[in-house]
Amino acid sequence: MEKIMGFFGIKSRNDLDDDGIRTIYANDVERNKNYPSNRISNTKYTIITFIPKNLMEQFGRAMNIYFLMIGILQLFPSITPVDPVSTWGALFFIFAISATKEAFDDYNRSRRDKKANERVYNILRNNEKQKIQSQHILVGDIVYLTENEEIPCDLLVLSTSDKVTNSLYVQTSNLDGETDLKIKYSIKETSRLELSQLKSFQGVLECPVPNAEINKFDSRLSMRANRKVNTFSHSDWLAVDSSNLVLQATHLKNTDYIYGMVVYTGNETKLGKNKMDVPTKWTKLDKQINRTTIIIFCIQLTLVLVFGFIGDYIRIIQGHTQWYLDYDDTSLSSKTIIIPLRFLLLNSMMIPISLKVTIDVIKYAYALFINWDLKMYNSDSDCPATANSTALSEDLGQIEYIFTDKTGTLTENIMLFSKCSINGIVYHKDKQQQLIQKQQQDQEKQQKQKQQKQEQQHGLIGEDLLVSFDSNESLSSSSTSSLGSFNNSPTSTLLKPIEGQNDIENDQYYELKRAMRMGDENVIEFFRCLSLCHTIVPMPTIDETTGANSIHYKSSSPDEEALVNASKIIGAKFTSKTPTTLTTEINGTLENYQLLHIFEFTSDRKRMSVIIRDNQTSSIKIITKGADEVIFKLLENYNNSINNNNNSNIINNNNNNNNNNNNNNNNNNNNNNNNNNNNNNNNNNNNNNNNNNNNNNNNNNNNNNNNNNNNNGLLNLYSKQIDEFASHGLRTLCLAQRIIQKEDYERWYQSHFQKATTAIQDRSMLLNEAYELLERDLLLLGITAIEDKLQEDVPRTIECLRQAQIKIWMLTGDKYSTAIQIANSCNLIETGTTTIGQNNIVDKLSSNVGRLYTIGKSIDDNSNAGAAYDISTLDVQMSVEGLLKYVGSLPLSQQLTSSIIVEGHVLSLVLMFAQSDFLKLSQLVGSLICCRVTPSQKAQVVKMIKDTGRITLAIGDGGNDVSMIQEANVGVGISGREGLQASRAADYSLARFKYLQELILVHGRYSYLRTSFAANYSFYKSMFLCFIQILYQFFSGFAGTSFFNTFSLTSYNILFTGLPVVGFIFDKDLPESIIRRNPYLYSVGQDGTAFNARVISQWIIRALTQSIFVFTFTLVPYVFSGDSGCSIDYNSISMISFTSIIFIQALTLFFESHTITWINHLLIWGTIPIYFICLVVLNAIPSLDTYSVITHLVESGSVWFSIVIMTLLAIVPIITIQYLFLLYKPSINEIIHQIRNSKSKNYRQLINENGSFQKNNNNNNNNNNNNNNNNNNNNNNNNNNNNNNNNNNNNNNNNNNNIDSNNYYYNSTPSNAIHIGNGNSGRHDHSNFNGSVGSAGSVGLSNNSRESTFKYQISKKNPLLRSRSTSNQKNKNQQNNTLSSSNRVVDLIVGAREDEELENKKLYDLKQPKKPQMVIEIIHNDNISNNNDNINNISDNAVNDNANNNNNNNNNNNNNNNNNNNNNNNNNNNNNNNNNNSNNNVIILNNSSPSVDNEYKPLLS
């Protein structure tokens, strides 16, 4: 240190900061004068540097350099075929646009800077108080700030208004987005200083040079320092750290005033240093376009060489004969280069100058559309989606991999204290317990029903069965329940967890509260520690309504908040905190503690500790809270117990086997099943409790002692419980403590801690070492389990994204079993995986059950634990290799339902030693989970996939996701509770995970298609013109004469084609509603079908043929009209072609558009009047070449005929080809369009067309009715039932003919959960639905339910979805297969069309959560292939609408007047079922979450 000081002393002032230490002299302007002032500048340019700097930047792009080169060449008159304006004009235009945008952005930045710079602050300088502008604040000044003021620069707090605690609060929302208050402290010694003393304060601060580490400021301050260098002793130094530093742009809160010394100023502040340039990302499409550009450039060069050679050859051979050309030199010479250069210029159009600017403009529009999208606006947090990057929209349309964080991204990150285990006794939050039980019941019921169905109809494979149609309540509440998550009322409880908790306080924690009151020492000690070990700030507030005092807790960690809140409710109420004391109220008695130290939580340490001294007993103890794997290692008896841990994971499996048996036995009655399951669960729980109690009793006496052999058993139990908690998706934390002997503490304090805190270098490391000395030999008090709810619609979204063939990987820092549980509940892995206890029922050998493989674990190992901690490299390699072989040998469908889970410690080995195998493996399986991974590992995994050329998207919410977000092709941040760090670093920021669906499937897909078209079209239209230029060379002696005049070349690219194609930002190849309902349509982007070599060549061929037609019909009337020769002049001829080209381009754009809004109309057809206006102008100016050319052309009749025929000839073949393709080889999009656009009658016909459907006249009549009256329904029923009769030959059905309004029939018999629906055509039912909107009063429900129906209808079981990868699995019944899937598609499409209509009537209410999900699934069995008639029935049923379905469902459940009829129907159908096991068509009504339980089996397998 001395050495550094000495070194420092002789340093010149100019490089004060060079050796990593900055010395600041308070109140000494002279000595600090080399530090910059507090002027903030975020601007890129100044007025003077703007033009050169901006130009430099623009010419950084290769394409711009190319155009500059062309432009310069054009300046040589002997080379250029046309006026230089043609390039320079366009170049200037493009530069002007980019520059304007830059200038505008920069202006906004400078305005913001100016505002900040000119804010006035009070400072102390030169012994007096003065007001100056922020920008004039200097290092060493002392700033006086009052409450709510923004802090102008980084300040070392010298004193605050709070003289007792020396504390102050700042809000850092500008910095990290966290809205809670952070406590900071002034330096104790300086806090006493009076104003006058501060004015003359002469301290010296040594601090690090400006850096970006926000939470690190290890410095020292000397108050008494002699200002001469090197003459003060060590003891003068006061240690200061980041808790004494308040940062620029934060706000002072809850504090009257502070005095602070300026440490860092201007752009050197922590904030300034953290501003970093977001790494530039290029989209895949950008790269493809660039590659295409390069290829075209090569083509261009080839042409240049070929034509240049021909041109020069002609010049040399014939030049001397053409006396009128007056060649002075016709030999090979330096002038040989001129003709090739001319061709270069002539062909320079091939690379469209407008391409970049067009694409930039449309990209900007996409970003705006994303920002504007109401469907991605979260009204709860008032947070719209934000596109930080305007350049990446196309990549959104090509996503193949999504990497998602768990906490805060998939889950709400709202923590609720759910359970705890104290001494092995598990306490539940009571209400929660009920829910869990209910959940289990539901699941078991489902599975049972499924089995039952399988028994009854062998070969019939069910997926999601109707779970709870038996009561009204279940429809509304449990319909959304998804497996393993307790997500029953999505928004109401999620939004206000704390208040909600208070409201139902009385029901909660009953056991625990009783235990507290009863004086259970273990419980009391547990919650005492819980209320002490945290970093929460209590904010005493007075309840406005009751006037009672209450305490709110402010914290940056939602976990801690949940724990302390819970302990407050239970009876250990943390009441106040000062920097040195903690007060907690246990059962009403206040206990005071002296707070000695807080060892803060870091993600490396994964734990935090407090050291406190009890004021009464003055005993010192350390309380540590942290992740189990960390805490367990710190326990005193850890090493003894570790060996016993491995056998502990079998409990769940056993339980499940029990459930299994029960389920198999209970096929008769739902109610019975419920009861049985309840019993079952209760039994299980009882068993658990009994075990626990036993353990507890055994261990009770040993709690306060240091060591006991029985602890091993307890530890085993704890670890079992942790696994169990985690398997319910709960986050667990361990709480441990140790009494520290006073002497030990003092020794530690002096020898380790003090040394560490005053160290300037490596202080954190030293501190960590010091902490570890105390954090050992702990005694485990208990385990807390915190529940983190899934965000709404997460399973649905993931399901949808997976249907879109996107592989979703979950990368989480959480533990193995929690990760699996969450993955399971949000559809990330196929349920029924072998490691999960709850769904173990399904036969593992069944081909469609997903399996989860853990790397580093044997394939057949079903335990709940992950891979061993000390796994060897070889094991990992073997495991990956083995899995690769094993999974590779599975049939494709099984591969896709398989999942891989890797733990962080294994992953690091995998990435190092088995990456290629791992990569192959990961591409085989459906999903992959990485748990316990670090942020950098997340980024590594993303990079691994990204490097294979796949487009990756990373989504996360916290600081730990930033590296992953920046690594991925597209980074998405959730603006969540963990601050805005992620969403700032991200390219897109969303409020909710579910909006990802909209962002990717809708915006991404559209953007990709639109940009692809714009690029294709840009190349095409440039080629078009270029080819004509080239063709003309054959008629102008290969000398490089330009066919088109300057006007045409200049205006064509930008005005006549560049602008209209921008209108493509509105183009929708399919309506949004269809895209949303059919996620597999997303594959266009993934397959890159819209922009690839094939498509580009098609466009180029089109350009070539069209140019030949146009050129021919321009010239030929003059060339081949007898022998009389051409009578048209050079200036006129190109105007014929160009006029026609304007028409052709407008028509091309028109026919290539999928949707044409009035803006498109304007842009497309607007070119024609603009062109004619231009013509008039060109025709009128005598100095132009084109003067009066048009007048003469107009007079010539044949010109018009030429224009008409060449335009037609360019367009008609395209239309013919399109029409033929449409007829004989339509694309999916086209089919969908056709179906959508066919009239309802046609639609009806096409349904009939599929087979020998016995057409019933009534059907057609019904189709035309939009009424929802009973008569129609009657008719429907008649018809349907007739069909049914015909098909099934079941006379019983005749009884149904006159029953009201039932298209669907439910089997009320509990033993049969299958519902047969006899639907009418989709059209009709939809009309009914529409008609019922007004009267039924259930718009939202029906609407939502219907929507979800269609969304899920094409689900995993649809073979066409998998067809891309499973072509070898086309099965024998392909025809039927296609047929039924087709009908589904038809259904989806028609449904979507109704959506559209609804949407147009503006019926979507975004505030309403999308609730119940009703699903119609069509399932048919093998018999179908034997019976054509049945196919008809299916196709008919396939299009049933859900609205009626829903109504009926309600009717049924409400026991309203239709009930009798329903029962009749049900019975009849039941008979059908029973009598005809070969009943072929079944519609299953499913109102559980559709994705809950998808054991997928392919149709007709």
Place this chain on the structure above:
Amino acid sequence: MAIDKDSSKRPANTAFKQQRLKAWEPILTPGPVIIAFIVIGIVFIPIGAAIISASNKVLEHVIRYDDNPNCQLGQKCTINYTLPTEMESPVYLYYKLDNFYQNHRRYVKSRNDDQLRGIEVTDFSKLKDCEPLITTDGSEDVNKILVPCGLIANSVFNDSISIADASGSLINFNKSGIAWQSDIDKKFKNYPANGVGVINFSNFEDEDFIVWMRTAALPDFKKLYRIYHGDNGALSGTIQIRIDNKYPVASFDGKKYVVLSTTSWIGGKNPFLGYAYIIVGIICFVQGVVFAIKHKISPRVLGSPKYLEWNK
């Protein structure tokens, strides 16, 4: 439109911002396509026929004279030509050059419009247009500027052609009206007689010159030379074409012709366009009919899910 509160970040619910603009979806369906094809056929075939008949009415006689042994370069000669049918006035007299690249990159640009407008141009940077013929000797001497400069103006076709009837009396072919009136009015003005430079000739308003200066688009071109307005009735029988052959074309294999032509509403003789119309019309019509028959016999209902072929 519907913004909850001012402070809300809720995006506006407008059709534009929500991409819900009413849009028309053009889609090809058999009906319109078939109808369009048939209509095109029905319209085009008669138009084609009309064009052909109009074109056939145009009488055109092309007489090459540079290969005539009597008409060697530098000679005056007379060619007797018998018109098989009468030519109603107006009759246009053209000269035609083959293989002469007036549209050559080097040639087509080589002119100075200001100079042709009678303005004395002395700025060599402006005169650069005239490359390679700016001054008489290539130097940058103002007094040696060629008037007119440039390749075009210095290679004016200078054969003279006149037509006489069988009896040998000249038929009155008019020179006026052969050039574009707009060119005469705005683009060409006589150069001042005492203007700067070496004046080859200053009579830029000469219509033959103006016609020549409007460069042809293709290497085989004809240029209007004289018009016969019918002072002596229709041309018929044998005519004498008197030529003063001064213009060298042999070096580049050029050919020189005299063209006599009448006109019609379609312009000159132009059968190609008519045939093209008829062919295109027939193709469209046949296509339309085939599609219609196909549609009738084995209708393929658009959008039938039968055609959903997913396993591509």
